[in-house]
Amino acid sequence: MNYLKRAMISMKRRLGKTIILLLLVFILGNIISGAIAVQQAVTNTETNLKQNLPAVATLEMDYESYWAHQDATGEWAPAENLSSALIEQVAALPYVQDYDYSVMYTTFYSHDIERWNHPDPEFEHIIWEPTKEVDGLTQFDVKGIHNPEVLDINAGLIELTNGRTFTEQEINNFNQVNSFAIISQALADLNNLTVGSTFVLDNTIYDEFDESTWNLPPEELYSVDNILATESYELEVIGIFQPLASSRSGDEWQDAEQEIQLANRIYVPNALAETHTSFRVAAIEELGLYDDWEYTDEELESAKKPVYSSIFLLSDPLDLEVFAQEANESLPEFWMVSDLSNTFSDIASSMETLQWLASLILWISIVATLLILSLLITLFLRDRKHEIGIYLALGEQKIKVIAQIILEVVATGFVAITLSLFSGSLLARGISENMLRNDLIAQQGNSWDNGIYYGDGSDQLRYYAPEELTPEEMLENYEIALNGTTIILFYSIGTGALLLSTVVPIAYVMRLNPKKILM
């Protein structure tokens, strides 16, 4: 009949008090268990969503801070364009698996090849084509690339169905006479082009600078008489690509726009795209227009530099955050790293709210457990003062009496917290899922297209993660599961709370005097 056996007899024979303790711990345990389960579910959901995010990022202007600067100071801050050297510096970070950068604003014209148009007349005007009404003239926004392997293939946006990608030499040694291009199957079919065929693109500057030309009809604006400068490039087709199904989002307007853009995409070395800028600037300079516009030397220097857009593919989507932190350190003011995690800001904020609420409930319930259990156990011990006095009078060590009490509390409590582990998770699942669903649906209006949570997403990034993510799909990632971490955490907190709640009762026992109790 040691203190262990005494504890078992006590729990059995004083069943009413044992049940009261069990019920109390069960109720409090449900709250703690639910809060922990929700916390773990939120963490797992964020991890799952991030893991399923395409690991793409880009560098773009932080217009929010730029405009905030203007609002605060009344002046426009000089906006520095990113150089290729800076992009390469960011690309050198260890998280980057592949990257590319392209010159932006590269409109070339052609009398040689036609543009592909969407067969559905509904989407006829989805992309603005000012030369559409000009016979025999088409325009193309070529995509200059630095990466000879063509990043869009690695990113799963397109697949090469014929021919090859570029070589390093072809990327680096561009010249006007001997240049290469990769075009779409649609464009190839429309213009009877195959691998080895050639076509001509014109880098033409039309006089659209004068106010008098602004309202000219297209056939006059883009007439031969209105050309200020032009030079032609003959390009050989070295590869033909087909867009992949993964590039489709399911939204017909977005897909139509992307379909048209990809069909008319011409991949060329960046050097060719850069000539668009240098030729244009040189021509405008020669015409004296920069003087007319009163450009400063800095403005002129800036105008001469090509504007790059960049894409970085990371090895692991979970590295997006650390990549952004490290890349941001290299970027000039008003530039930032943008990735698709920004597009989940709505669900992230709902998750954060839930996480915060779960944390708050957890802490409150732990404190409540400590207070309530301490009080209850102390009250129960007051009823057992006589019994404890007997043990002490018989010479039992106080430490063993304390051990008996702790054992009774922990044994009863352990049964209760084990039951509450399951029931608490079930309750939390129902409540938290409803909360999250209601919050997500309430925020649905923030996105630019119902059901698509791309509220703040970069246009460029959209092509790499086009699929819609509905609230239901997001909720599928939210799962309250009893995994090892949740169970260990719950038992640690639960047992810890049980033990801590015996501190006050133990102090009570330590002060007991058997003589005063029994005599």
Place this chain on the structure above:
Amino acid sequence: MSVLTAENVNYFYQDGDSKRYILKDISCTFKRGTFYTILGASGSGKTTFLSLLSALDKPQTGKILYDGKDISELGLESYRRNKVGIIFQAYNLVPFMTAVENVRVAMSITENELPEDQALVAYNLLDYIGISKEKANRLVNQLSGGEQQRVAIARALATNVDVILADEPTGNLNEEMEEEIVDILKKLAHEHNKCVIVVTHSSQIAEQSDVTFKLKKGNFEREE
């Protein structure tokens, strides 16, 4: 040789600057095989003296010696655990345990060497005291007062101690039961060589003891 000795024991309460003595300079010895009574009226300090002998309290001055050793050096808890068995007026049994369980509680606490089959020993002890096995398996609050006091006696004996201290053991019992209990205590002293010390206000019990000490206004004297 004495098993228990009180040496110049004083117990008082501090009342401002003055002391209110409950026990004044008490010295006496107790031997094995003897049935002692300490007689005194209510409030005479006899329970206080017993609490000192049973190490439930400590004298302000003086010593209590067990086999010549100061019990405070032995450790008061250890002394109660291994050297003495205490019987209380109100029995002080664990109410939600059976009679045999109450006896076994004491057996599990003591560090004295006991037979291996403690359950058998407990049942035998209870039987010796007059509690059958059937009653031994009942909860103590299902037993009569006399039976409960027998259980308390069995508990005190179960730890194989030499000294039995009883505080008004028949205080809650009728005359018939009182006689039975006193007979048991006498038997323990004379047949089992225990030192039995009973604190009582009953002169009838005192007459049956081998040695009587009288306690009056803190003073302690042996009655011849």
